[in-house]
Amino acid sequence: MNVLELNNIRKSFGDLEVLRNITVTVAKSEVVAIIGPSGSGKSTLLRCATMLETIDSGEIKYLDDYAARTGPDGHAVYSDAQTMRRIRGCYGLVFQNFNLFPHYSVMKNVTDAMISVQKRTRDEACTEALELLKKMGLSDKADNYPYQLSGGQQQRASIVRALALKPEVLFFDEPTSALDPELTGEVLKVIRGLTEENMTMVIVTHEMQFAQHVADKVYFMDEGVVIEQGTPDDVFNRSSQDRTRRFLERYNQ
Ligand SMILES: Nc1ncnc2c1ncn2[C@@H]1O[C@H](COP(=O)(O)OP(=O)(O)O)[C@@H](O)[C@H]1O
Ligand SMILES: [Mg+2]
Structure with missing residues (x-):
């Protein structure tokens, strides 16, 4: 079963075509790594997949629900509000810069959406948050504010918030x-x-060894195009593409 299908995604900012016909599928329990040089469109792709940006054309499908489909005029049409709400519950996003709310404690960062969006009781949310924080080695940080945490702790807290x-x-x-x-x-x-x-995870990363070890599937992007995809072994060790090889060489020096 596919959790996510991105089909023929196109996205421009003004005259700049940032995503040119990108297709990515993510099966349940699959770990997909997206690699590629800076400016190749990786963040834009994640932002489109998580509705932080709208696509120009193509399809976005989560489980059985379409978030967007190409309409008769060739432009993407997004689904109704109810479907979009259901879809928003399907994914979480962890950013490069953690994006914790600075004026909220770690506990409030984690429980805020559980309570306000998912309508869970405060007690239940806090109990579950504490369990997750414990698992991530943060049980003693629940009452701290983000500025009191190291970068690594902040990022683990933001992973807890998403989970x-x-x-x-x-x-x-x-x-x-x-x-x-x-x-x-x-x-x-x-x-x-x-x-x-x-x-199930989609990870944009420059940690090549990590990607090679954890990913089931790797996509290499350059200039808004998926240049190639395959198993880590296909992409890292047996790439037939010049651009991929040149990109990877920079990490092997
Ligand atoms: N909001 C935006 N407005 C205009 N151009 C953007 C915007 N966001 C990204 N871009 C441009 O899109 C291209 C891809 O950026 P990005 O998706 O951030 O690449 P990556 O994450 O691979 O480094 C870059 O040329 C970037 O300058
Ligand atoms: Mg980026």
């Missing part, structure tokens, strides 16, 4: 690029732990 909403698929946009190398490991370890729980 607490029980998404079908979790997107990560360069989750470790804002972190010092010594803090990167602790966040990668948490993400690796999620793969063992069969969490």
